[in-house]
Amino acid sequence: MKLFLPGLLFTIVWLAISGSFTIPNLVFGIVVAALSLSMVRHQWSESSTYWRRVPAILFLALLFLKELALSAWTVARLVLTPKMELKPGIFAYPLKLDTDFEITLLANLITLTPGTLSVDVSEDRSKLYVHALDCSDVEATKRSIADGFERRIMEAFRK
Known part of the structure; x- marks a missing residue:
C-alpha cells in the first residue's frame, strides 16, 4: 500500500507524457509503474520516511512538469526563429547523486526534457554526459540541473 501513491503518480505522468x-x-502505464516500483521498492523500506517523502516526490513531479513546459516553449521558439544561432554540444555534468536509482532518474528526467539528452555516465559514476541543443551557457545549464532535478531527487529519495 505504501507504493500506491508513487504508482499513481507514475501512471499519471505516463498518461500526460504519452498524451493518450x-x-x-492506462493499463500499460499501471503495469510499467508497478514494474518500476518493484525494482526500487527498497527505497521505501522504512515506513517512517515514506510520508516525509511524499511531498518531496510531488515537488519533483511538479518541477518536471514545469521544466517540461518551459523547455518545450524554449525549443519551439528556437526552432521557429528565422536565424537559428544554436550551439549544440555535449558537456560533463558532475554528479552529487551516487545510487543507480538516483542517477537513472536524473538521466531520464533530463532526457524527457526537450532540448537535452543524457548520453552516458562515466565509469566512476561521477559525471553524466548531457547533449544540449544550445550549449551557449553550459554553467547556467549545470546550475539549473543541480538546483532543480538533482536537489529535488536528493530531497525525495535520501533518508
Missing part, C-alpha cells in the same frame, strides 16, 4: 488517455494506455 485510452484504457489500454
